[in-house]
Amino acid sequence: MPYDPSEYPSFAVTVDLVVLTVRRHALCALLVRRGEDPYRGQWALPGGFVRADEDLESAAARELAEETGLRTQDAGSWHAGAHLEQLATYGEPGRDPRMRVVSVAHLVLAPDLPSPTAGGDAGSAQWRSASELLGGAGGGTDEGLAFDHARILADGVERARSKIEYSSLAAAFCPPEFTVGELRRVYEAVWGVSLDPRNFHRKVTGTPGFLVPVGGTTTRQGGRPAQLFRAGGASALNPPMLRPEG
Amino acid sequence: MPYDPSEYPSFAVTVDLVVLTVRRHALCALLVRRGEDPYRGQWALPGGFVRADEDLESAAARELAEETGLRTQDAGSWHAGAHLEQLATYGEPGRDPRMRVVSVAHLVLAPDLPSPTAGGDAGSAQWRSASELLGGAGGGTDEGLAFDHARILADGVERARSKIEYSSLAAAFCPPEFTVGELRRVYEAVWGVSLDPRNFHRKVTGTPGFLVPVGGTTTRQGGRPAQLFRAGGASALNPPMLRPEG
DNA sequence: TGAATAGTGTCTGTCAGACAATATGGG
DNA sequence: CCCATATTGTCTGACAGACACTATTCA
CATH class of the missing domain: 1.10.10.10 (Winged helix-like DNA-binding domain superfamily/Winged helix DNA-binding domain)
Known part of the structure; x- marks a missing residue:
């Protein structure tokens, strides 16, 4: 029995990255400024669409390399690379105004980097203190992050905090x-x-x-x-x- | 700038369920027999496609109710319902022979149930001992589960084992x-x-x-x-x- | 010499593991 | 009474938190 494509709905799948590092005795997350239309000009987590023939983890590693120049050492190997693991998946129907997008968030832990961004152009990426982003009120100091990225970031920070424990x-x-x-x-x-x-x-x-x-x-x-x-x-x-x- | 649908590939998104319970002093997982074509007749985790307007967790709860009759108490509430949480997402390009499918696996912890399956027809679902399924060699006692469900099950069992610790x-x-x-x-x-x-x-x-x-x-x-x-x-x-x- | 950080040692309270002993039901 | 399980209590060793003290470098 062949499958009728109209049987199931079609989704776009993205990877979003919570990239954390420790700078000047503070936990910091990497943000990029959106140059495209939904939330244009606002800060967001780095990420992008998963390609048709690409593994989820490969997509996360590719986006990480494209936006920061960081390499990951995939499995079991130590150092000379950032740690990358899957965090959680976010797929609420309304989270992207354009269409139905399911985002597989990944967590990256990296040593302090010399330049804020090796790959992207200057001014389009920055390290921001996690406590500042998650701090006081529910949103953050500025207008808040694009999409549901504030929640993804909070989940990533909480994962990092609990994971170094054990x-x-x-x-x-x-x-x-x-x-x-x-x-x-x-x-x-x-x-x-x-x-x-x-x-x-x-x-x-x-x-x-x-x-x-x-x-x-x-x-x-x-x-x-x-x-x-x-x-x-x-x-x-x-x-x-x-x-x-x- | 409007978005060209050909810019990003299209995925199908499913939820798969690792439903665990304790029966006769053994950790057991719920399996269903596939009646459709890929892996027809083999045992698999319960699950199904996410609908167009449906949250991921709602889809998981719906599939759980459809296939087992179990209700979940969503957040913070205790008892008279099973615990449901997101487990991980699996999206390797070749994991479904039909097409590109990303599966958001969920973990369900339930008390021992009277009947093996309240919703489906008899013989199409069963509880199987987790140690038997994951045990000895890499595969399991029978021909192994459909798709990459053996790995998803292993991840779910490991999550349950570590989570009751803390x-x-x-x-x-x-x-x-x-x-x-x-x-x-x-x-x-x-x-x-x-x-x-x-x-x-x-x-x-x-x-x-x-x-x-x-x-x-x-x-x-x-x-x-x-x-x-x-x-x-x-x-x-x-x-x-x-x-x-x- | 003084400031700063690294590293060692001691003391004490808490807690997990081992296990004795008692309580309370069914056959 | 015998057996099974529940519940309380004791003892001991491991370890975390508090903190004194020594070591080594730079200014």
Whole structure:
């Protein structure tokens, strides 16, 4: 029995990206200014249509590369690339005024980047503090993001906050080699709290497989030189890092 | 600038359901036999096409009601309904031989049901043990599920296993009122382990907001009568229930 | 020397795992 | 009485939070 195309409705499918990084001790998200008609001129999450022969994750990686120049290391490999995972799918009938669009949102965790945007033209992309975007009232400081992107961003930030609790994913915000203090500042920025440096050090160095000491090398950031580590193979963190006030 | 429909490819969007329950001390998933052409006669997850004016979650709830008669209590409300949440989205180009289909999988946790299927005809649906379906070799005992449903099922089971760890969601597998022992048997079935009844009792009754004692009522299941509880408002469980051997 | 950060050690309260003991129903 | 399950209590080891103290570098 062949299938009648009129049997089922037709959808457009997009990928939207919640790209997070830690800059100047704050969790920041990447926004782009829309140059096209729905919500033209407003800020939005990067993203675009999925092509006809393209995997969802490939589409997300392609959009990420096009809009930021970032490469992702797909599976199990560590560093020299951003972490990418599927976040959730948003398909409310009215979310795009043009037509029925289902958006598969993805979450990207990246180390701090030198230029705000390597791929797009300047002024059309920027890092914005997550607390500023999600903060006070329900909308944000400016007119709010295009489409339902404010909600997608909130979901992405919440996913990142909860995921570093029980996984070693916080290292995705750090360069390939980092110190315990740098990792701690990632947790502090993402959670918006202060952590005791002594207890944090004891916890992360005492969890087997979490941190691997790179050659006794050191670096500076102020005081006494610190050991350099890279992320270990352990992706699950047990017992989890406990978020204070939880 | 109006949009040219040829600019973006057209997709069909479906919802697939991973419906889990606990029967006879085993985690079971609901399967339906396909009556239509791709994979006709094979077992598959329940699901269907999303309608043109329908929310994704509404589509999932509708398919669930059509195929099982189960009602879901959407948000924040407890009991007399199954728990439904979005799981993940699968959109590999070749996953459906007919055309490009993106499937938004949902996870449903339901208490044990009297009849295998209330909605469909007999013999076209059945509960199958999850460990049997996912067990030994990569495929399962029979020829395997249609489409990529084996992977979706595996993702759903893994989500359920990890989610009852840090949420009170295990109560979704229980009837509205249940005993501590019944709840423990849910954990044991989903995780496939044995838990110490004494320590489990201390843990769940000691977590504020997790269990609310219903009138001093009791029931039986063998030995001394047990107190009846219903799920409390607390959805997050902190500190989490620790899965043994982790 | 003083400021700043890194790293180690100690103390204490909480909690999970092991398990003894008691309570209460059915056969 | 015997058996099964529920429920309470005790003990112990692991670990998080608080915090004193030492180490090492730069200005």
